[in-house]
Amino acid sequence: MPNNKKVLVGMSGGVDSTMSALMLKDEGYEVEGLYMKLHTKPGYHEIHLERAKKAAKFVSIKLHVLDLQDIFNKKVFQPFMNTYADGRTPNPCALCNRSLKFGEMLKFADKVGADYLATGHYIKTDGEYFYEADDDTKDQSYFLFYVERKILPRLLFPLGSRKKSDIKELAASIDGLESFASQAESSEICFVETTYIDLLRDYVEVDKVGEVLDKEGNIVGEHKGYMHYTIGKRKGFTVKGAHEPHYVTNIDAKKNQITVGKRDELACNSVILEDLNLYNDKTKFDTTVKLRYRTKAVACHVVVKNNKAYVTLKESVFGVATGQAAVFYDENRLIGGGWIAEN
Secondary structure, eight states, X not given: OOSSOEEEEEOOSSHHHHHHHHXXXXXXXXXXXXXXXXXXXXXXXHHHHHHHHHHHHHHTOEEEEEXXXXXXXXXXXXXXXXXXXXXXXXXXXXXXXXXIIIIIHHHHHHHTTOSEEEOOOSEEEOSSOEEEOSOTTTOOGGGGTTSOGGGGGGEEOTTTTSOHHHHHHHHHTSTTOHHHHTXXXXXXXXXXXXXXXXXXXXXXXXXXXXXXXXXXXXXXXEESOGGGOOTTOOSSBOOTTOOSOOEEEEEETTTTEEEEEOGGGGEEEEEEEEEEEESSOOSEEEEEEESSTTSOOEEEEEEEETTEEEEEEEEEEESOOTTSEEEEEETTEEEXXXXXXXX
16 A cells, blocks of 8 residues: 555546546545646636536545646647648657656646656556556557656556446446446547547638649649648549549648559658657567558568657558658557657
8 A cells, every 4th residue: 555645636527537546546646636727618617627526526636627728728738739731640659758748637637746647548657657447449559659758757547457338337336426327428539529620620721622732743633721631541532534442642731732542652661750769778679560540560670860769660561641740559568659740
């Protein structure tokens, strides 16, 4: 049993963070909760803050509220917008985890004298590396690759060895937590109400008809506006005389043009990563890499030089998009990653 160790738990008002706080308290930790106001999505915080207050009351812990909307806008939302405007594909969750959930929240943990920081993420750590969660349908390790190495010893993840179905079943069996067990799952990107395109429309012109090119640069059709597309998309544009499916292979934001081709033109055998975050100091190694969430990790050889990683893939990967995260795994151990700059 812990000896007067204090933990600050990120509380979202959902079943995962609620059960995490309850489990840590049952283990003997001194627990306090923190609800963070991140984005400005209308009506969101009114609902979720009330749920977080209800959860904190049930667990009998103090709940702090921290308004981080300005920092979220600067560190997450604006980069999200800028990445789409540049014709690339963003990963806002990884940025938020580094800057807000395991950045600003850790600063707040220090203010309240907490030894540890905990969340309801499905992931494991031994203080040196992250590991995939036992529930592979809920594993969130891909989105935490950018969390700073130095803070891993202070992180706790009570759900890493649990199944989501078991957590919901356990919550449903506890008087007072039944409503948390039956709540709908939160969306993957919390500040997107419907689709990213609907959100972008509030800030920039996205519906601007442009040209579709083939790999030789010939105009072969029209599209709705380059921000509607990511690499690998196969719908929403016209290709004159096409009898086979065509996929987006390149996006030129400045000219509002997209290039399309057949599936084999999407094949990628190497990538260059920038802004690395690695959990070891190796400069050459063989491992596996995920180039998108929910995709298979493929074998690769990595050479690290000048904070860039030159990754040679042992098999072709299709639909690789710049701006996305590339995350390295040694079996179930996450060893870091970077952002796809070139492919």
